[in-house]
Amino acid sequence: MLQLLKLTLLLVVVIGASIGGTMFFLSKQSPLNLLHTTSASVEAPAPAPLPAPIFAELEPFTVTLRGETRNRILYVAITLRLADEASRKMIIEYMPEVRDRILKILANQTIEQVQTAEGRAALTEALKSTLLAPYAPQPTGPEISDVLFAAFVLQ
Secondary structure: OHHHHHHHHHHHHHHHHHHHHHHHHHHOOOOOHHHHHHHHHHHOOOOOOOOOOOEOOOEEEEEOOOOOOOEEEEEEEEEEOOOOOHHHHHHHHHHHHHHHHHHHHHHHHHHHHOOHHHHHHHHHHHHHHHHHHOOOOOOOOOOOOEEEHHHHHHH
16 A cells, blocks of 8 residues: 555656646746747848839029010029939930920010919929930930929029
């Protein structure tokens, strides 16, 4: 009988130690802890650096706008935001034609048009579409993202 009691007690101690060891091991390596350790050890790749914007600043333009009662002077400084370096190079190479196209658009504006936000937005779109057209003998025009007014003065 004493022998059976010793064996039972030894079995209870072994089972208890086994359960305790398993609980201890699982608490160290629980699924939540595994998620934290794997996510910490596997870092997300660093985001690629954004490309620097490419701008082409144009010399300011001064044009006379005809009005019903009097003429006014429009002074505009324009900066072009370009998609790539090849477009910037094309704008610089064809600068006389670029300026001519812009002057033709600006000269056709009325005082009333350029005084409103809608008129300036329409002017921006007209300049952009005109400048996107190919410059002979180039088969395609530059890629212009935006036409920005750096100065816009109506006197």
